[in-house]
Amino acid sequence: MSPALESKHTSVGLTLALTLALAVGLSLAPVPEAWRPIPSLARGPVVPQLVALVTTSSAASKRKAVGVEPDAERNTPEVPVLPEEDEPELASAGSTDAGTPLEPVAPVAPVAQAEADSLGLSGLGTAAREGALRLEALREKMEARHVDLEPGCRRQGPSGCEESGLAPFFQALRALDEGRRTVPVRVEHLGDSLIASDHITDVARERLQERHGSGGKGFLYIDRPTRSGRGTRAGQASAGWEFTRIIDRAPPKDRLPMTGVAFASGNAGAQDVRFSVEDARTAEIFFLAQPGGGSVQVFVDGKPLQRVQTRWSPAEVASARVKLPEGARTLMLKTRGKVELHGVSLENGTPGVVYDTLGLPGAYAGVFLRTHPPYFRAQMRQRKPSLVVLMFGGNEAFRLSREWTNLEEIKQEAEQLVKRVRDSVPDAACLVWSPIDAAVRTMGGELVPRRGSRAVADIFREVARDGGCAYWDALGAMGDEGSAIRWLSAGLLNEDLIHPRAKGSNLLGHLFDLAIQRAYAASAPPRVALVDPPGLQHADKALPATFKHLLALEKGEGSRVGILQFGASPTDTRPFTEAVRGALTKRFGDAGRGFISAGSASEGLAAVGVTRELTGDWTMEDAVKAAAPGQAFGLGGVRAVGAPQAASRIRFCEGCPAAATPPARLSLYTLDGPGAGSLEVTVDGAAVPPEPPPPEPFTTPTVRVRSFPVTGPAHEVVARNTGGGSLTVLGAALDLEQPGIGYEAVELPEATAATLAGLEPQALAAQLSSRQPRLLVFAYGQNESARKDLDAQALRADYGALIARLKKDAGGAECLVLGTPDRQELKPDGTWEDAPGLATVVTVLPEVAREQGCAYWSARAAMGKGGMARWQAEGLGHTDGSHLTPEGEEKLAGLFLNDLLAAYESFKAQPPALAVEGR
Structure with missing residues (x-):
């Protein structure tokens, strides 16, 4: 070998040796796993990894980048966003990329409803519930824990906390569930790389939207x-x-x-x-x-x-x-x-949950303080969130472990961010997360918990408490310090020892979601639950005589069946009662219009062919405005008091065509007593002889009823005061003397059951005896529900006593109590809430009906889920939240008729021996 070649080989060998030494050193150093040239050095054979490192020159270029991007926060170790990884299904045996075999997860056992509700699974569909139960099995395997939210306190009062940190969010969800909210419930979730790819938050969003509806x-x-x-x-x-x-x-x-x-x-x-x-x-x-x-x-x-x-x-x-x-x-x-x-x-333009995820890799509380305060405030207010979630701590803990920050700085930054959120959206709830657990690898290859996680968690708990926010200990839910090591071995944590993989993120989202649901269930329950059952209740026991008379009419037998309805709304809105009257008379026959209260012209009455006119000097008085209870009024709680020469005119069936008609009876109801004027009566333009004076003058106001035989439904009666005193007219009635339904409704706007109970009892009894109703219908509760001081015990006792007395005065009539429709009041923040007395009314009225042997029908239950808000959206409810539109009244009447006639058909299907004799 030439010296040059030998020198070159020596240089290469020295380079390889230095490279290997550096690789081993970095792999054992306490740095994120993503930075290690040999990721799993402490858990696998070293030699093959060294060989692969040396012989595979392109490994680094082929490996996915999971380090910090060059322009990310300096000294920030978090990855920008980890790529999605293929993971083994935890329900079957397999092994993770970490090389640790997974044990099979046992099939999910059925969970009892009570246990499921205690976990927070209520409201989930079958698929979501099964997924949640699989994650429950995983939670037990990983020794993770259900950690309750610490609700915090938004507002302190003399006797303690008056509003929890989560109250605005839970109130918004409840309004959503009950159909009282017309805008979405928005959540703004600010955080770091744990949620940058919408892991964790995706589970929370999907669950919340499944339970409460999706806003998009x-x-x-x-x-x-x-x-x-x-x-x-x-x-x-x-x-x-x-x-x-x-x-x-x-x-x-x-x-x-x-x-x-x-x-x-x-x-x-x-x-x-x-x-x-x-x-x-x-x-x-x-x-x-x-x-x-x-x-x-x-x-x-x-x-x-x-x-x-x-x-x-x-x-x-x-x-x-x-x-x-x-x-x-x-x-x-x-x-x-x-x-x-x-x-x-x-x-999507409909009420529901909207869950925004704003996650940035490398972020911590101090990083979000870099946003421009006016811009932060303006955009946060534009979103109008009901809840703001602050999910930081991981980067704070890492920076603390490297001594790049200290606990005081971490606390100050967290406090400033909480304050910025609270100042921007003071009406929103806020919730602070703790960091989750992470691990580091020592020089000797040992995995140990990252230092600082619990210290940061304790600081965040304090910041949440002082800032009026809720707090969730995600670190404790994960299993506390050291849990990251277990999660890594089970394949739930990435090799960087910081970020959960998708399945681990799902588990965290699962634990977070159930913590929210448990807190929501434990918060103040809705003031009114739709507990009064739909349909006509107790009809078989309460209305047998009425149904027997209806059956006789249907067979072409029997006589007039009088039905008298007292009430305010919906009685005082003609579309409801007219729709009921029209349907019953069409099926069973018409026995006349019945009683009409005295008064001036009314568009509602004119629409059904009844006209009224007062000429001269008249004063209209009603029981709602009466100075004291115990005065004599007409059935409708009103009276018309006329000066001398004043005249009251009431005409029935205005514009009806002349035809051969049955005999009828036209009646005039007045109030006689000391100082009363002289009464002159004309019927169809003809004067009628005056009635002889009573044997002894009346010493107290007394009801007098004058009846005149007529033919057909179209007639007019005029009462004129020709004396020196005053003339008090209570009303008039027209009854056809033929089989059929006489459905009459006497109403007084703003009246309550107490208004009717406050009428002078003898005058009321005299009028009831004259009308001879076979069925009394009571439609109160709408105005009671608006009272903040409504006393349930007093309502139960007084309403019950009234019904008992009037049944007796009517000669043993049967009774039916109509429950109130839904009633909502608009809050300053633009959302709707139940009228303050609605809970009491909905609870008490069914009890009163049952105690008095009456049938009961809940208008609120018939309106269904969503109640007034849904009916408003469909054009059936007024914008005041209290009344229905004419179309809404007609629909409500149709629902009532369906239930009434369904009960009647059930009665008809009974064996004849079970039919109860009635008067």
């Missing part, structure tokens, strides 16, 4: 901030976008948005980005409005839809909302000129 994809980046990892939370961007990020070494101090990344079209000309919009109905584009700003052309399925201009002075963050046509599949944004975009939010 939410916020998406223009491109992956590091152009690595999964692209599930970003668009498909052209190559010329220029990134500016808060994780860069020297980011600008006055321009970065809340999202942490700005995407500029740069000097490479026009840029574009495409998104799959799927079921989205709106796209909100977030950008920087700046001097000299260019434009963004919006395309949907290749067709131009809208152009957004970004020129503005001074520079500030802005957004533009674009409505997407139904059936749209792709959205493309194409820039022109100087444009800086921050992202796009895709939402």
Whole structure:
């Protein structure tokens, strides 16, 4: 061998020796696994690895890059985003890339409903629940733990915490579940590389949306901030976008948005980005409005839809909302000129959960403080989150272990970030994560827990508590310090000893989701649960006589069946009662309009052919506004008091055609007593002889009923005061003397059951005796539900006593209690909540009905899930949250009739011996 060749070989040998020594040294050093030339030196044969390192010259170039990008935070060891890896199914035997065999996981055993609910599995579908149970089996295998959220306290009061740190989020979810919320419940999750590829957060999002509904994809980046990892939370961007990020070494101090990344079209000309919009109905584009700003052309399925201009002075963050046509599949944004975009939010326009993931590799609390405070505040407020999650600590712990920071600095940065969030969205809940566990490898190849994780976790707990935020100990849930070593051996952690693999991330997301659900279930339950069952309750025992009379009418037998309904809403809204009356009279026959309260002209009555007119000096008085209870009023709680020469006119069946009709009875109800004026009555324009005075003058107000035989349904009665005193008219009635239904509704807006109970009992009893109803219907509760001081015990006792008394006064009539429709009140933040007394009403009324032997029908239950909010969206509920539109009243009447007639058909199907005799 020549000296030159020998010298060359000596040089190569020396190089190889030095290379091998360096490789071994780095592989044993306490650095991230991704930086080790021999990744698994401590767990496998050394020689083959050394040979492979020496003989494979292209290994380094072929290996996927998992180190820090050159422009990432200096001294930051986290990978930008780990690429997705193929993992063995944990339900079957196999081995991980770490070389450790996996034991088979036993089949998932069924879980009892109570146990599932205690875990937090309620609301999940079959597939999601099975997946959750598999992760439960994995949790037990890994000795991970269910760690409850520490709710924190947003507002302290004299007696302790008055509102937990999660209250706004849970209240929003509850409003969503009950259909009282018309806008999405948004979550802003800020974090580091653990969520940059949407691991962990994907499980939380999917579970929350399955339980509470999906509001859409939410916020998406223009491109992956590091152009690595999964692209599930970003668009498909052209190559010329220029990134500016808060994780860069020297980011600008006055321009970065809340999202942490700005995407500029740069000097490479026009840029574009495409998104799959799927079921989205709106796209909100977030950008920087700046001097000299260019434009963004919006395309949907290749067709131009809208152009957004970004020129503005001074520079500030802005957004533009674009409505997407139904059936749209792709959205493309194409820039022109100087444009800086921050992202796009895709939402479907329906209430549901929207879960935004804002994760950046290398981030820690101090990094997000680099965002421009006005931009952070403006964009956070634009998103209107119900919950902000701050998920940091891993990089803080690493920096602490390298003595690049200290505990005081970590605490100050975390406190400042919490304060920035709270100042930006004071009405939102906030939740702070602890770091998860990580490991390092010693010079001797031993795996040990990373120093500082628990210390940082304790600081974050303190910061959360002081800032009014909830806290979740993810480190404790993972299994505390040292758990990363177990996760690595089971293939749940990447070789860098920091980042969980996909299955490990799923387990963390599973534990986080169930912690949320347990806290949600343990929080204050909804004030009103839809516990009153749908359908007509107790009809078989409460309405046998009524049904028997209906059966007789259907067979062409029997006589008039009077049904008298008292109430406020929905009785005082004619569409409900008219729809019920129309359906019953059509099927069983019409026995006349029945009782009509005195009063002035009414459009609602005119629509059904009844007209009223008051001429002269009249005063309308009602029981709601009465100075004191115990006064005599008409059945509807009103009375018309006329001065001398004043006249009251009531006409039935205005415009009805003349025809051969059955005999009928027209009745006038007045109030006689001391100082009463003289009554002159005309029927169909003809004066009727005055009634002889009573044997002795009345010493107290007394109801007097005058009846006149007539023919057919179209008649008019006029009462005129011809004396010196006042004339009090209570109402008039028209009854056809033929078999059929006489359905009459007497109502008073703003009335409650207490209003009816406060009427003078003898006057009320006299009118009931005159009407002879076979069925009394009570429709109160709507106005009671608005009372903050509603006493359940008093309502139960007083309403029950009233029903018992009126049944007796009516001669033993049967009874039916109508439960209140849903009633909501608008909060200052734009969301709806149950009226303050609704829970009491919904609970008490079924009890009153049962105790008094009445049938019960819940209007609120009939409205179904979503209640008033859903009916408002469908044009069936008024914007006041309290009343229904005419269309809503008619629909509610149809639901009531369906249940009433279904109960009647069940009665008809009974053997004749079971039919109960009734009056």
